Amino acid sequence: MKVGIVRFPGSNCDEDAYHAVVDHLGADAVFCWHKDHDLQGADLVILPGGFSYGDYLRPGAIARFSPIMQEVIAHAHRGAPVLAICNGFQIACEAGLLPGALLRNDHLKFICEQVHLRVESIGTRFTSRYHIDQVITVPVAHGDGRYTADANVLERLEGEAHVVFRYVDASGHVTDAANPNGSVRNIAGVRNAHGNVLGMMPHPERAVDVALGSDDGLPLLHSIADSLMAEVSA
Amino acid sequence: MSTSTTASQVLPRPGDPEITPALIKEHGITPSEYERVVEMLGRAPTFTEVGIVSALWSEHCSYKHSRPLLRTLPTEAPWVLQGPGENAGVIAVKDGIAVAFKVESHNHPSAVEPYQGAATGVGGILRDVFTMGARPIALLNSLRFGPLTSPRVRYLFAGVVKGIGDYGNCVGVPTVGGEVVFDPSYEGNPLVNAMCVGVLREEELIRAVAEGVGNPIIAVGARTGRDGIHGASFASEDLSEESESKRPRVQVGDPFTEKLLLEASLELIRSGHIVAIQDMGAAGLTSSSAEMAARGDVGVTIDMLKVPVREEGMTPYEILLSESQERMLVVAHRGREAEVAEILARWDLEAAVIGEVIAEPVYRVTEGDRVVAEFPGTRLVTDCPTYTIDAVESPVLAAARARNPHDVAPLPQEDNPIWTLEQLLASPTIASKAWVWRQYDSMVRTNTLVGPGSDAAVIRLRGTDAGVALCIDGNGRYVALDPRVGGRIAVCEAARNVACTGARPRAITNNLNFGNPTRPEVYFQLSQAVAGMGEACRTLETPVTGGNVSLYNENPQGAIHPTPTIGMVGVLDSLSHVTPSAFQSVGDSIVLLGENTDELGASEYLQHIHGLAIGAPPACDPVEERRLIDALLSAIHAGTVRSAHDCSDGGLAVALAECAMMRRDQQFGFEVDLTHWSELPLRALLFGEAQGRVVVSTVAPDRVCAIAAEHGVPARVIGRVLPAADGIEMLVGDVSARLKLPALARAFHDTISDIMNGAASAASGAAPDSLTNS
Amino acid sequence: MTRYRVAVEIVPRRGLLDPQGKAVADALHSLGFSTVGDVRVGRHLVLDTDAASADAAQAEVRRMCEQLLANPVTEDFHIGVAERA
Amino acid sequence: MTRYRVAVEIVPRRGLLDPQGKAVADALHSLGFSTVGDVRVGRHLVLDTDAASADAAQAEVRRMCEQLLANPVTEDFHIGVAERA
Numbered sequence A: 001m002k003v004g005i006v007r008f009p010g011s012n013c014d015e016d017a018y019h020a021v022v023d024h025l026g027a028d029a030v031f032c033w034h035k036d037h038d039l040q041g042a043d044l045v046i047l048p049g050g051f052s053y054g055d056y057l058r059p060g061a062i063a064r065f066s067p068i069m070q071e072v073i074a075h076a077h078r079g080a081p082v083l084a085i086c087n088g089f090q091i092a093c094e095a096g097l098l099p100g101a102l103l104r105n106d107h108l109k110f111i112c113e114q115v116h117l118r119v120e121s122i123g124t125r126f127t128s129r130y131h132i133d134q135v136i137t138v139p140v141a142h143g144d145g146r147y148t149a150d151a152n153v154l155e156r157l158e159g160e161a162h163v164v165f166r167y168v169d170a171s172g173h174v175t176d177a178a179n180p181n182g183s184v185r186n187i188a189g190v191r192n193a194h195g196n197v198l199g200m201m202p203h204p205e206r207a208v209d210v211a212l213g214s215d216d217g218l219p220l221l222h223s224i225a226d227s228l229m230a231e232v233s234a
Numbered sequence B: 001m002s003t004s005t006t007a008s009q010v011l012p013r014p015g016d017p018e019i020t021p022a023l024i025k026e027h028g029i030t031p032s033e034y035e036r037v038v039e040m041l042g043r044a045p046t047f048t049e050v051g052i053v054s055a056l057w058s059e060h061c062s063y064k065h066s067r068p069l070l071r072t073l074p075t076e077a078p079w080v081l082q083g084p085g086e087n088a089g090v091i092a093v094k095d096g097i098a099v100a101f102k103v104e105s106h107n108h109p110s111a112v113e114p115y116q117g118a119a120t121g122v123g124g125i126l127r128d129v130f131t132m133g134a135r136p137i138a139l140l141n142s143l144r145f146g147p148l149t150s151p152r153v154r155y156l157f158a159g160v161v162k163g164i165g166d167y168g169n170c171v172g173v174p175t176v177g178g179e180v181v182f183d184p185s186y187e188g189n190p191l192v193n194a195m196c197v198g199v200l201r202e203e204e205l206i207r208a209v210a211e212g213v214g215n216p217i218i219a220v221g222a223r224t225g226r227d228g229i230h231g232a233s234f235a236s237e238d239l240s241e242e243s244e245s246k247r248p249r250v251q252v253g254d255p256f257t258e259k260l261l262l263e264a265s266l267e268l269i270r271s272g273h274i275v276a277i278q279d280m281g282a283a284g285l286t287s288s289s290a291e292m293a294a295r296g297d298v299g300v301t302i303d304m305l306k307v308p309v310r311e312e313g314m315t316p317y318e319i320l321l322s323e324s325q326e327r328m329l330v331v332a333h334r335g336r337e338a339e340v341a342e343i344l345a346r347w348d349l350e351a352a353v354i355g356e357v358i359a360e361p362v363y364r365v366t367e368g369d370r371v372v373a374e375f376p377g378t379r380l381v382t383d384c385p386t387y388t389i390d391a392v393e394s395p396v397l398a399a400a401r402a403r404n405p406h407d408v409a410p411l412p413q414e415d416n417p418i419w420t421l422e423q424l425l426a427s428p429t430i431a432s433k434a435w436v437w438r439q440y441d442s443m444v445r446t447n448t449l450v451g452p453g454s455d456a457a458v459i460r461l462r463g464t465d466a467g468v469a470l471c472i473d474g475n476g477r478y479v480a481l482d483p484r485v486g487g488r489i490a491v492c493e494a495a496r497n498v499a500c501t502g503a504r505p506r507a508i509t510n511n512l513n514f515g516n517p518t519r520p521e522v523y524f525q526l527s528q529a530v531a532g533m534g535e536a537c538r539t540l541e542t543p544v545t546g547g548n549v550s551l552y553n554e555n556p557q558g559a560i561h562p563t564p565t566i567g568m569v570g571v572l573d574s575l576s577h578v579t580p581s582a583f584q585s586v587g588d589s590i591v592l593l594g595e596n597t598d599e600l601g602a603s604e605y606l607q608h609i610h611g612l613a614i615g616a617p618p619a620c621d622p623v624e625e626r627r628l629i630d631a632l633l634s635a636i637h638a639g640t641v642r643s644a645h646d647c648s649d650g651g652l653a654v655a656l657a658e659c660a661m662m663r664r665d666q667q668f669g670f671e672v673d674l675t676h677w678s679e680l681p682l683r684a685l686l687f688g689e690a691q692g693r694v695v696v697s698t699v700a701p702d703r704v705c706a707i708a709a710e711h712g713v714p715a716r717v718i719g720r721v722l723p724a725a726d727g728i729e730m731l732v733g734d735v736s737a738r739l740k741l742p743a744l745a746r747a748f749h750d751t752i753s754d755i756m757n758g759a760a761s762a763a764s765g766a767a768p769d770s771l772t773n774s
Numbered sequence C, D: 001m002t003r004y005r006v007a008v009e010i011v012p013r014r015g016l017l018d019p020q021g022k023a024v025a026d027a028l029h030s031l032g033f034s035t036v037g038d039v040r041v042g043r044h045l046v047l048d049t050d051a052a053s054a055d056a057a058q059a060e061v062r063r064m065c066e067q068l069l070a071n072p073v074t075e076d077f078h079i080g081v082a083e084r085a
Ligand SMILES: Nc1ncnc2c1ncn2[C@@H]1O[C@H](COP(=O)(O)OP(=O)(O)O)[C@@H](O)[C@H]1O
Pocket: B060, B061, B070, B073, B083, B084, B085, B086, B087, B088, B089, B104, B128, B281, B282, B510, B511, B512, B544, B545, B546, B547, B548, B549
């Protein structure tokens, strides 16, 4: 599998995504420059974390208009996989690839810590290597991670199992204390209707090595690789 | 451009204020310094030249009161690739990999505008490191504030922390450690010291030395505005009512542009198109151009009309002294201007050729054809006078040191040592700083093996199996009560913290935060503290590769505690040696390395429980510290150590409690029997801050004690690790103290967040948060 | 073409939690401003733009708001009158 | 006492760098809004407060700005008219 990691001005988790994919997953990866129109034949596109355009105005609001985003949107519309992490999630929402929006954390502070996530749906190309309700440990690091969407969107997300990850406590319970940013219904990650775009505030690319505190993010990357293999052989 | 060797005609610009004694004084230039200038120029200086001199001869840029002292510090070792004098120091680590590191203070700007003051401090130290050709891999910070009971202090604290976090988080450099101390002496004059560490291949090292006649001088990055004009001399004056009037001069940081500048600068350096690059830091264009020229012993000429400005009608004076952030000065190879511009354009950065290196030995500033300032050779930098003051110890502090801590009557509640322990764990200086570092991205770059909350952070270096251990430490109260000993302790404690992670201490950077050096008692503190630091650095073989001096840290109430902060870099040759501070598993033996003594002076116990800064600080013998570190490292390398944590603020009892519960998610109990020391006064044994002690947990207590013995270090098994449910038990002769963990853990973990999230929100949350719109 | 200055107010949509507004209200209370009730915090932009007329300037700024300045999911915007800059 | 609603505009002081304004201006340009010049980004607050009169409400809000809402070092503020909420 070939992974295209988009590099916006202000991206700063691009190299981490690269090391996760290349060193830990063993896949190929290339960087895609925001000014280009070329995804270099990537099977999977990663919109990495960081502070594209300094998060000025609104996180993701300006990056969404980068030339490369036209290609990313086309890639998504072809049904090809896009993994949008943290600032990438914010960009994906601004670009309309995913429903809802990410607002300033309810406590108004940046927060960096390991959190527990519950896998809400394994019927996706991103989560097949997990088991349902599995509790995984993945770090968050953001100031604007409070997921919100209007009532009917939320109903659809829940009804059609588009909520992929929820913030929970160590024993897997959805509690306010386990919610690091005030996200509605503890939502940490959602997918689009077609199931090929996943957005999440937590950083799976930082959870690929027990020496760093967790490797619970690896199955996510492996799941995507599996799904691409399946497509090829299909 | 002119290469005539006859000095050019320098005429005052129309509209320049007239040069009066008042104007000279206002620029912080003494009459005798003015004499020097006139003698150097052979004429009276113009207004522009007065501005240049005031900046370059300010304490901040010239070190005129500290340089003679700094010269006494050891700066060499086989692994030192770059010592003091450059933007940052550099040491070799392993396999051709080196690290660059430096600390910088932003005390005065942060006192005026905490958010921007701290943020731009981080920006400046990042630039100092990446202009050496190093990619920043870690940030640390050392902070001092007055007591959190004051709303203004909470506002400063919250603003500084948010400023540091927002800047480092945005640039994508993990903030992995630091320290925060709350003490009345810093009320009104907080200290904000930021340290940055970067990694490079030895051959990528570049120095900020201008050379090559005809090479173009290029201004890169943000446009020049009227920001922080006189920031440099501002940072060299007492904080007083006057500083109020300087308020509009604060600088605003732009971490987004900094990130672009970081990537573009590293690309430029690797490209080979440039000769030298330097941050336009304190005193902006003036100091960067003059310092680069002086280092290369060449002449330069720069044209103010070519500098990209943000505002109309800026005078040469303003352009030269502006401290607009996120700007660099680059000397490129002649003929490579286009290549340089192209790289910068990729990163959406502006660049303008503003001058060139010239054969003629002058520092010349023009405004088109008009020469507005000209100094002969490099004398502008080299001729700055240095001063040595007669040092006299303050009788008040001498008397405070002479007081015997045992004359201080214990409070009734102290009959129960657990009460005292709980009080100390709830002292904001000792309590967990998680409220602070949860606001810092400590994990970005995915190399943080040990993050905030331990004795020192450990960052792995990709491409090797080596890592660096980093910490920044300093105890102003010790230095106030005995600067010589305090200086030694600052270095030794930093080394101990680094060694506890399994790393060999290798070198330091340091920030000297002191009061007004022209006062004999302050100069006494400065000279003694530097002497003490030097003694420790020599014995521990941790040379000084750089640092920063911040003087005139005073407020209407007087001088702050003299506070040298030590940024220590240690090296782990193998990551298999990384050792945590916290206990790891039930049943492990607890061994104390080092000796308990009857030393209660200058302790956090006296400060926090009795509100007293008295008594002599604990003795510190660098030779013993060296032995302790060697013993600890051999034990760790022998694979016998599960965890290691040094005893510092709060003494042995606090160190043990921290080992048990510093990790919220993984706590332990313990039982210790200290009867061996029952002849010591109980509070000295439990809360005294005797140096050279480390609490180790191990499965092989005999091996650890044997290894310690080989190094002549006292070692004794004092107890074992228990499940959290069993709580803690301390036995000293017939005194026994027990406690369940939750109460202690709450005291330790919640104190600061309770204060900051509680009623304090007026001064904490809202104001700084509403300062940022993103 | 004339240069106009147009102010834009972008506010969190009513009904959405506004923690910044709440923090400001709490802070004001603890400073003793007991009469303060609800507080909302939004963005205030001032744009200079060249246009043929004040109406044209406003219309242009409206397009800017729809495309970039306001998030249709969470924010409402209000455009002030265009004044000659 | 009557309840008044007062709007406050807080903008970065002229002359101080406004990175956010610059970023927005650049973004608008690349979106083709070529006529846009200077852009400043500040905060817009709407406060409800009880006061005896509109003037009293404004005066109260001015104190709030001076004590908390605006940063005296980096920002200027402008208080709108007080309207009955
Ligand atoms: N306390 C100190 N000990 C040793 N060297 C120092 C100290 N303070 C400053 N220096 C050195 O003096 C030089 C100038 O310091 P400084 O002006 O802080 O650099 P910068 O221009 O990066 O701010 C630097 O190389 C710095 O390492």
